Amino acid sequence: MPKTADALKPLLWEPQNLVRAIEAAGVTLWSWNVDSDALAMDERAYDLWGIPRSTDVKFEDLSAHIHPADRDRVRAAFTATRAIVGAFEIDFRILIGDELKWISARGQGDDAGIVKRVMFGIFIDVTGRKQAEEGRELLAGEMSHRVKNLLAIASGLTAISSRSTKTTNEMARELTLRLTALGRAHDLVRPVPGQTEAASALLGDLLSVLLAPYDDLGAFSGRIRVSVPRMSVGESATTMLALIVHELATNSLKYGALSVDTGALDVSCSAQDGPVTVVWTESGGPRIGSPADVKGYGSKLVERSVTGHLRGSIDYNWAEEGLVVTLKIPPERLST
Template identity: 85%
Template sequence: MTTTPETLKPLLWEPKNLVRAIEAAGVTLWSWNVSTDAFAMDDHSYELWGVPKGKDVTFEDLSAHIHPADRDRVRAAFTATRSIIGAYEIDFRIMIGDELKWISARGQGDDVGMIKGIMFGIFIDVTGRKQAEEGRELLAGEMSHRVKNLLAIASGLTAITSRSTTTVEDMARELTLRLTALGRAHDLVRPVPGQTEAPSALLGDLLTVLLAPYDDLGAFSGRIRVSVPRMSVGEGATTVVALIVHELATNSLKYGALSVDTGTLDVSCSAQNEAVTIVWTENGGPKVVHPQSKSGYGSKLVERSVTGHLRGSIDYNWAQDGLVVTLVVDPERLAS
């Protein structure tokens, strides 16, 4: 028999084939008896929720899988769906063992389509979309923080330059040099595509480049000292180290040793097989006051960078004569 558009038309409209389109889209189906609280789901819904197939479930059974932070909100939202005019959509998290998923539940409110007290709707796994949204929010937050830091750094560098110059021409020249050095250092913070496993810099050279914009070029030159053994920093770790140093230097420029003429900064390092220890020591600055408020965005960014990529730890010693920051990192991660 010859296949023609007319002979394919019944196949095109066959209900079981339309269901295949639902499956291809990752849509799972449910119905809910609002009086008895009983839920009926298709096989894919059972898989999505991590519930054994064929088991009788209720809304309360499913609620046990909902993330505790979302549970009350979802219960209230489902209870309110009958009074909602039009379509509704509820996004929430569920826990399957240690795995977290985002689910979107969708249906019609105001009892539209309800049959003998039974409502109908769909579940969709939206984990990928939510993770992408969180990634974009995190990136936007980091970019905003970095821009604010750069403005603060530019202001601080202008103040430093004004202390070490006597003429407008000298100040313009030295400030230009500082901002140029800042641009070179800031390039190290940008993510680099196609990262390799080969080392891309020596730690001492990297720290010197990063801290050069903050050192005085005139009467107070040489107040930043870097003393580290010869060791390589991988291309991936270079970005992380640059971010950490920029954050610490910015804070020092605002509140610490680099904010005054008499302040000094020493960065030293010791390396053993198990760990690389980098010590950031400030002296001669304003009296150090332990912050009373919770860590700001920048501090959280530094901590996440150290504990995450470098698999290490960071410790702050708020000594009155100067802040001491100790970073202990995994040497393998530093070289990657």
């Protein structure tokens, strides 16, 4: 058995070892005739694109599988490869039935490496990397949004505390209590794994904890009124509801009824034969109009939480007397 580096190097170029290395790296091979537009691919590339093996293909055949939003960009990139000096790389999406994949195409431009009018390159499935990148971007966006919201909330709670106290000591004590309650509410959005068991929260208790920091006199006894039937909320649904209520309360504190001392908020709930319906009704606040057609990050976050995990719906009624939000959730999703 060869042991030294010089003795191992010849093994690198043995055909079977090259194939092993290519398969281990998840690399698939392609060649492209720059005159006839014909493409040749290895069997793994055909499988990657969802095309029957040994089928004669041209770029236009592959183009049918490229995501419509990427198709023109990929066409232009392949056409321009001969003008590119050095290596080129382009990432794009393909659709195989209902499955979406990210592909990275790599090769050599500026006619380098052309043999008898044929260029050579590789395809790599980079779906996992792209999904990880999207996850990081989503997390970064959510964290940025939460930090901005918390700063706005802290400012609003300071204003609320100043209206209901007479001395700096009273204000400091009350503001500390409100910020502590805000911390408890924020914890509900990110529960510690394993800390709770199944459906352990009551809807009324959940709303009480979430809304307590925003009420001049505390939830249920001040300008925030909650009327809900006794029902349990599962751990997963608790996380989603906490996020939704937190976002609505933040917006109300910045723009709606909770932004002024004359405003009031009523939260009611009905649960009969159909879905559980939660109605958020603001009154006594400043006049508001419908938001712009372009939704902010918070609105998108709420909509994704409602329609995604909760499989429910959310409706906004921008009435002159105040915002009314109607949230409908299937009862089986509330208990998960």
